[in-house]
Amino acid sequence: MTAHRDRLDAVSVSSENAAAESVTNTVHAERTIPEATVARLALYLRALTGLAEHGTATVSSESLATAAGVNSAKLRKDLSYLGSYGVRGVGYDVALLTEQMRSTLGLNENRAVALIGLGHLGKALAGYTGFATRGFRISALIDTDPELVGTTLREIAVQHVDLLEQIVRSENIAIAVIAVPSSVAQEVCDRLVAAGVTSILNFAPTVLAVPDHVDVRKVDLAAELQILSFHDNRKSARSDAQAGPLSAALGTRPGGGTGLASSTMGATGLGSKAMSDTAIGSTA
Amino acid sequence: MTAHRDRLDAVSVSSENAAAESVTNTVHAERTIPEATVARLALYLRALTGLAEHGTATVSSESLATAAGVNSAKLRKDLSYLGSYGVRGVGYDVALLTEQMRSTLGLNENRAVALIGLGHLGKALAGYTGFATRGFRISALIDTDPELVGTTLREIAVQHVDLLEQIVRSENIAIAVIAVPSSVAQEVCDRLVAAGVTSILNFAPTVLAVPDHVDVRKVDLAAELQILSFHDNRKSARSDAQAGPLSAALGTRPGGGTGLASSTMGATGLGSKAMSDTAIGSTA
DNA sequence: GTATGTGAAATGTTTCACAGCC
DNA sequence: GGCTGTGAAACATTTCACATAC
Numbered sequence: 001m002t003a004h005r006d007r008l009d010a011v012s013v014s015s016e017n018a019a020a021e022s023v024t025n026t027v028h029a030e031r032t033i034p035e036a037t038v039a040r041l042a043l044y045l046r047a048l049t050g051l052a053e054h055g056t057a058t059v060s061s062e063s064l065a066t067a068a069g070v071n072s073a074k075l076r077k078d079l080s081y082l083g084s085y086g087v088r089g090v091g092y093d094v095a096l097l098t099e100q101m102r103s104t105l106g107l108n109e110n111r112a113v114a115l116i117g118l119g120h121l122g123k124a125l126a127g128y129t130g131f132a133t134r135g136f137r138i139s140a141l142i143d144t145d146p147e148l149v150g151t152t153l154r155e156i157a158v159q160h161v162d163l164l165e166q167i168v169r170s171e172n173i174a175i176a177v178i179a180v181p182s183s184v185a186q187e188v189c190d191r192l193v194a195a196g197v198t199s200i201l202n203f204a205p206t207v208l209a210v211p212d213h214v215d216v217r218k219v220d221l222a223a224e225l226q227i228l229s230f231h232d233n234r235k236s237a238r239s240d241a242q243a244g245p246l247s248a249a250l251g252t253r254p255g256g257g258t259g260l261a262s263s264t265m266g267a268t269g270l271g272s273k274a275m276s277d278t279a280i281g282s283t284a
Numbered sequence: 285m286t287a288h289r290d291r292l293d294a295v296s297v298s299s300e301n302a303a304a305e306s307v308t309n310t311v312h313a314e315r316t317i318p319e320a321t322v323a324r325l326a327l328y329l330r331a332l333t334g335l336a337e338h339g340t341a342t343v344s345s346e347s348l349a350t351a352a353g354v355n356s357a358k359l360r361k362d363l364s365y366l367g368s369y370g371v372r373g374v375g376y377d378v379a380l381l382t383e384q385m386r387s388t389l390g391l392n393e394n395r396a397v398a399l400i401g402l403g404h405l406g407k408a409l410a411g412y413t414g415f416a417t418r419g420f421r422i423s424a425l426i427d428t429d430p431e432l433v434g435t436t437l438r439e440i441a442v443q444h445v446d447l448l449e450q451i452v453r454s455e456n457i458a459i460a461v462i463a464v465p466s467s468v469a470q471e472v473c474d475r476l477v478a479a480g481v482t483s484i485l486n487f488a489p490t491v492l493a494v495p496d497h498v499d500v501r502k503v504d505l506a507a508e509l510q511i512l513s514f515h516d517n518r519k520s521a522r523s524d525a526q527a528g529p530l531s532a533a534l535g536t537r538p539g540g541g542t543g544l545a546s547s548t549m550g551a552t553g554l555g556s557k558a559m560s561d562t563a564i565g566s567t568a
Numbered sequence: 569g570t571a572t573g574t575g576a577a578a579t580g581t582t583t584c585a586c587a588g589c590c
Numbered sequence: 591g592g593c594t595g596t597g598a599a600a601c602a603t604t605t606c607a608c609a610t611a612c
Contacts, residue, residue, distance in 0.1 A: 036603060038514050042507035046489060060571065069491035072571095073605055080573055088572040089612040105510050106517025113509070120411060124404035130489065130506045135513065174516050175509070198519060199512040205330060205414065207353035215515050217508050222414045223326035224501050225397070225459070226389050228483040229419065230322050231499050232458050233390025235482060320581060344593065356593095357583055364595055372594045373590035 033104070037078045041101055043068045044075070045134075048098045060091040107135025112173045114140040114197070116188050117180035118148055118158060121203060125179060126153045136175075140167045161188075168195035175199045182206040317388070321362045325385055327352045328359070329418075332382045344375040391419025398424040398457045398481070400472050401464035402432055402442060405487060409463060410437045420459075424451045445472070452479035459483045466490040 047067035051059055061079070065072040079086065085100050086092040102108050113136050115125055126141060141158045143149060149160045159167060167173070176197045180188055185204035192200065199215045202208055205223075208216050331351035335343055345363070349356040363370065369384050370376045386392055397420050399409055410425060425442045427433060433444045443451060451457070460481045464472055469488035476484065483499045486492055489507075492500050 042510040086572050089570045105514045120404045120408035134506050199516045201508050222418050224485050226326040229390045232483045370594050373592050
């Protein structure tokens with residue numbers, strides 16, 4: 001209805017020469033997939049998993065797009081980079097597409113991931129059941145806290161950071177998640193890189209310096225909130241100031257736009273499902 | 285050195301008519317700031333805060349850019365959207381620029397934020413000291429767990445979700461953070477929206493359906509890992525397959541690229557600083 | 569008839585390079 | 591001489607619209 005803003009953003013800055021070149025490896029000759037598309041593949045994959053659970057065998061670009069929260073043109077263009085796995089006049093085979101996507105993302109190798117830092121955030125990540133089903137295996141939990149070292153979380157032993165290099169090498173870990181305070185993030189990062197890690201997901205609010213061949217993605221909570229704040233600011237500025245002239249919609253709006261059940265559950269719903277644990281957890 | 289990829293991405297999909305139009309409000313007539321730029325302002329702000337702590341009064345686009353992890357041309361263009369707050373031949377005044385930026389992001393109003401879901405992730409977020417100093421005040425913690433309701437976290441009482449609407453209205457909350465399991469995320473979202481929340485940061489791996497006037501940003505941990513996985517996959521594919529022909533760099537690379545101290549601390553460093561808590565926490 | 573796959577247009581973002589000011 | 595501010599070029603992403611295939 002109204003003007004749109006399909007967001008991109010803040011969460012990450014990487015440096016690498018990986019994505020650009022045309023590599024043409026693996027059996028079904030791979031095209032060069034745009035970054036923006038790669039970032040959305042994960043969304044599609046989740047949507048597909050959901051469909052598979054519902055027993056759907058075939059899906060149109062239109063429905064899959066809706067499920068993933070994008071428009072169908074974008075979805076089709078994105079999928080076209082993986083190759084032609086749809087059938088005109090019919091749609092996409094859920095299983096086939098899922099497989100194709102997992103293979104493109106390299107999720108069929110059950111990649112070993114190390115998680116460093118087991119504060120609340122680290123624990124939340126460690127408890128994330130989604131990893132296993134999504135092609136990752138947390139094969140190392142690392143911290144300094146003597147209270148934690150030696151205990152196990154989800155059947156994985158927490159080891160001392162002194163053993164970091166050793167663990168990374170013996171487990172052949174290429175991907176690591178940094179969930180330590182920013183004061184030690186660079187230090188941990190350096191050691192990971194020296195030990196051979198080539199991809200890092202960083203939750204500390206620091207700009208990590210890494211050599212060229214290492215990929216860093218960053219998740220910055222405060223930044224996310226600030227971006228929201230900016231938009232919110234704009235909104236209130238608008239309704240405050242020109243609360244009359246032209247398109248004075250907003251407050252007066254009939255009921256929304258993306259036409260949806262604004263609140264269909266019984267007022268104080270939320271039966272008994274616990275809200276507390278693993279926000280990240282759950283299905284797909 | 286090598287080809288670059290300055291990442292954008294996955295973390296969010298919003299729908300709103302806010303950013304597009306030229307609003308021209310507040311005193312110093314505001315231009316229309318591109319989304320990509322908004323997403324980076326938070327980074328700059330953090331870098332500025334760091335500089336201020338070090339007592340730096342003036343900074344060049346070059347150094348600020350380095351501190352924020354972007355290149356100087358981009359930084360200058362970004363700053364130019366806020367107006368001209370630099371001095372040619374000199375640089376930017378740290379205090380002035382900080383102030384300008386905070387005002388642009390709407391951080392001078394100490395926005396009330398509600399946090400719903402106090403599992404590990406929620407606790408990590410609640411414990412994030414950065415919020416207060418960055419213009420946000422967590423003014424409500426909400427969960428269903430009877431063990432939690434009634435207790436306090438960082439001096440804020442945990443309240444039952446039954447009171448959600450009431451709290452949102454009385455505290456005048458416009459921004460909410462959803463850290464509940466995805467099974468109840470949409471439900472919580474609907475109630476927040478009905479109560480008047482207009483901006484949501486969602487940690488549940490679900491596509492939230494919201495009316496047009498509501499902004500949703502999403503942080504998707506599994507997606508982030510999958511994006512890393514994709515790049516990692518490409519890397520190993522390359523070194524495996526064509527480990528000889530043309531540009532067979534990678535493994536043989538002299539030492540990196542972004543020339544930096546690869547590992548300057550004493551081998552098993554990390555003195556005594558606890559790594560465990562609040563990965564997100566700390567300065568700036 | 570229906571829905572994919574994709575060139576070509578429109579839009580958005582980054583980088584270049586230099587005029588303008590200190 | 592040094593550094594900002596910004597048009598204009600290069601590049602990337604999204605959207606359109608339709609030929610193509612079932």
